Each structure stands twice: as C-alpha cells, then as structure tokens.
Amino acid sequence: MKRFISLFALALAMAAAPAAFADNLYYRATMSGPAEAPPNASPGYGVAFFIVDDVAQTMRMSVPFFDLIGTTTAAHIHCCTADPLTGTAAVATAVPTLPGFPDGVITGQYERTFSLADEAFYNPGFITANGGTVDTARAAFLSGLASNEGYFNIHTTEYPAGEIRGFLVAAPIPEPATWGMLALGLGVLGLWGRPRRS
Template sequence: MKLSTLFAGCLFASVAAMPAAAHQIVYTTSLDGPSEAPPNISPGTGTAKITVDFDLVTMRVEESFSGLQGNVTASHIHCCTAVPGAGTIGVATTLPTFTDFPSGVTSGTYDRTFDMTDASSYNPAFVTANGSVGGAFNALVAGLDGGTAYANIHTNIFPAGEIRGFLAPIPEPEAYAMLLAGLGMIGAVARRRRG
C-alpha cells in the first residue's frame, strides 16, 4: 500500500469525525475519603459530573453524595495542582460554596449550571491569579483536561474536605470511532504487506 493511500485514509477518518465534534466536554469523578489529602476513613461516597459548554460558556455541576460523617459546610472545585491526581490547591469556583449547595446534611444531590463569563462563578483570587474571567475559565478547563482539578465536599468534621475526586474527561464516541478507523488502516497495511 502506498503511503499516499494510507495518508488519504487517515485524512478521511479525521474529516468524517469532524462534524461529530462536540462543543461540550463532560468530566466525572468518584468522591471518597481516601482520595482526600491527607486521606481519611470517612465512609462517605459520591460522584461529580461537570459539563462544560463552550458555545454557551457554561459549566453544569451535578453532584450526589451519601454516608458522610459530618454535615456539609461547602462544596466547590479546586484548581490546579502541580501534579495530576495529587496534592492540594486553592478553590477555583465560587466561595464559600456552590450556590444553593445542600448544607448541614450528610447526603444529597445537586444540579446547577453556572455562567462562566460571570466573575461570581469563580473565587476572586482565582480570577486575579489568571488575569481575567476569560483567563480563569481557560485555566479551569486546562486543569479539568489535565487531571489537576478536583471536586471537594467539606464537612464540619473534616473542614479541609471529607470526600474528593480528581475530575477527568469522558472520551467522546468519535474518539473511539477514530481509534477504530486507525486500527482498520493499520490492519489493511499489514495484510497488504504480507500478501
């Protein structure tokens, strides 16, 4: 198989995936005490799902949690640690907690969409550190993409955080389609070389 045919096939696979390119990225994590820094023995668990919409410049926060030892005092996203999946860092999102987040409870759910062009969606120190609201948005997305941002639920028994988890993007279906197309091209080249 000629190199130009292989190149054309790869180009076709890339172009075919382009219309499906999303303007949203979804990030998820599981929340637990052992993921805290320092780790704790809380039996509490939870999940966080963050959906960033780049057309609307919004961030939807969905969290659920149960079994906490303490009563909730705050929840927010911290960003951006020096090492992916480790360490601690200051709060990036609104202070002292997400707007209307359940407080004084040991279990609950939360679902709210934030306007990420509004400075009130961020910790003012995070905006200052990144030069502007736009800079803060870009830094937060980079932290989410790089695994250096984490969701954290704080309680009265664990003021530094009872359960947390580092957020990671969910691979999109078109990423799998491109992977399969690439593997198909490699298989075709291997068959032709053997034959």
C-alpha cells in the same frame, strides 16, 4: 413498553445527531475519603458529572453524594494542582461555597448550570492569581481540568478541610456507532417485552 419506546427514540436521536455533542467536554469525579489530602476513613462517596459547553461557555454540574460522617458546610472545585491527580490547590469556584449547595446534610444531590463567563462563578482570588480577568481565569480553569489538575471537594463539620473529593477526569462519550447499537438493543427489548396476542 412506552418507556422502551421513549428510550429507543432518544437513542436514535442521539445516534442521528452526533454533532450536537461536538462542543461539549465531559468530566467525571469519583469522590471518597481516601482520595482526600490527607486521606481519611470516611465512608462517604459520590460520582459527580460535569458537562462543559465551550461554545455557550457553561458548566453543568450533577453531584450526588452519600453517607458522609459530618454534615456539609461547603463544596468547591479546587484548581490547579502542581501535578495531575495529586496534591492540593486553592479554591477556584465561588466562596464560601457553590451557590445552592445543600448545607447541613450527609446525603444529597446538587444540580446546577453555571456561566463560565460570569465573574461570580469564580473565587476572586483565583481570578487575581490567573491574569486578573474572567477570560484568563476561565482559560486557566479549563486548562487545569483538561490536565487533571482540578478536583471537587465536599467539606463537612467532621472534616473542615474536606471529607470527600475526586479529581475531574475526562469521561468519554460513546461513538455514534455505539449509540446505534444501543438504539437497536433497546428496540429489541421493546419488541420482546410487548404483550403477545393469542
């Protein structure tokens, strides 16, 4: 019951404050072996989520991944391909790997928030290739993501060039009316699940 009340309160707060989401861009990457270039038969998969706050200039990553054949050696965002949702590109983010990404595992979870204004977030080669400053690199990076020309790639011992990857695509956020319906539904579930007195 307490969980339903907490969810109800959260949904109400989100419905009442839609402006809080106005400066955020949401992306999702569905990662698999067949999505690699060239494709492979890895059973590995993951659905990663990214939140870009273009006011605070941050990027929040939540990257779960499962059932890789090889053990992890590196992970990056690559950008920017010549065409949306296809092709390959150079590494845009930190090399040799994103800081703190789990190493030597076949299943894991990565959670991190980065400053897009921090030079250390980017591959130095990406900065050089995109105007030579962090500001110009950030603009190119965000433009590439908005154009579906960036992908998240997990490299492993079995597939050094990448075992699973997925292009970052916009993940729509529900409208305030949808949050209101969610709040109402959770409230009804909460009342329905309440013990009845005799």
